Amino acid sequence: MGNMPAYYRKAEDLKHRSSFEAYQVAYSVVSLTAKEGNRYAMMTLDWIREKKAFLIDMDGVIYHGKFLLPGVPEFISWLREEGKLYRFVTNNSYFTAEELSERLCAMGIDERPKHFYTSAMAAASFCSHQADDPTAWVIGANGLYSALEAAGVRITDENPEFVIVGESEKEYTWQAIEKAVNLVVNGARLIGTNADLAGPGSYGLVPATGAMIAPIEKAAGRKAYFVGKPNPLMLRRVMDSLGVHASESVMVGDSMGTDILGALETGMATVLVLSGMTSKHDLHKYAFRPDVVLQGVGSIPPVTED
Structure with a gap:
């Protein structure tokens, strides 16, 4: 399927469903001819x-x-x-799985916390696999702290193995950046929950982890390792x-x-x-x-x- 030439087109009429599901798929991978394209799109979706x-x-x-x-x-x-x-x-590393579950429930979708996996959980898993007794200093929110605690990562500012940065509103200060830089210069490994530069906020875009960790990378002369998608x-x-x-x-x-x-x-x-x-x-x-x-x-x- 991957070798088939393809481009993307919009369905011309979403109201008609007579041509099988071609009109249900608003944008589909199709080949260069409409007849073959519809068939290929449906094969791919199936x-x-x-x-x-x-x-x-x-x-x-x-x-x-x-x-x-x-x-x-x-x-x-x-x-x-x-x-x-x-x-x-x-x-998103800001929220816990429980908070995300509650958020969807408020929208009418009942999902248990076990159905959620966050970049905070990925960071916690990474650290627990990288060290026998992992320690970390953290800039982040409750979602990150909870995931690290659940994975057995001890939070400390005394020679931590990792400096982990995630989305945060209150903890991201000049003092925190300065401390993170010096911990990394002294040997801590710099970890970011994700490399996203911005994400959606209440009034537009808000800086995400990739943007927040950049000053630490520049000042410390170290590249962060990002565990998220x-x-x-x-x-x-x-x-x-x-x-x-x-x-x-x-x-x-x-x-x-x-x-x-x-x-x-x-x-x-x-x-x-x-x-x-x-x-x-x-x-x-x-x-x-x-x-x-x-x-x-x-x-x-x-x-x-x-």
Whole structure:
């Protein structure tokens, strides 16, 4: 399938479902002829539906801010009815899995904390595998502290093995930056929960971990190691917890540079949804392509004809 020439087009009429599911898929991978393209798009989507495990990004895929995106309840219901394994995989290290569970519950989606995996949890897992008695000094929020504590990482400012930086509102101060720089210069390993430069906030974009850790990198003369997407390590940890291989799994996300790239380098199938940060006009900026491009996750369940 990967060798088939492809481009992306918008369905001309979403109101008609007579040509099978071509109109349900608002944006699909198609070949250079419409007839072959429709067939290829449906073959690809059927292939995606057969996957055993679904790894799903959250912001821009499941919700925007406090609002659930169209088609999400139907998608979640389909996952459950089909007995799919699934996890919500987010680069956000600010919230705990319990808080994310409560957030979705407030939107009408009842999900247990075990269905969430954050970049904070990925950082905690990384540190616990890198040292027998891991210690860390942290700039971050409750989500990061909770994940580190659960993984047995001891928080200290006395010769820590790691300096870990995640999203934070209160702890990110000039004094914290200065302390982090000196700890790293003296031998601590610099870890970032993700390399994202910005993320969605209440009034637009807000700086994310990649931007917050940059002054520490520059001043200390050290490069941070980022554990969040697109690092394949994070996605492999999730697949390991589900007991599946990459060939059985698919990543559903809205970011080419994190979700799709990370899944591609892990060997997973990929679905890009255009309900978030990426538009079809952005695709030419990348040398790689997802397996299928959809308007949103509501296009993944098959259409039920009345």
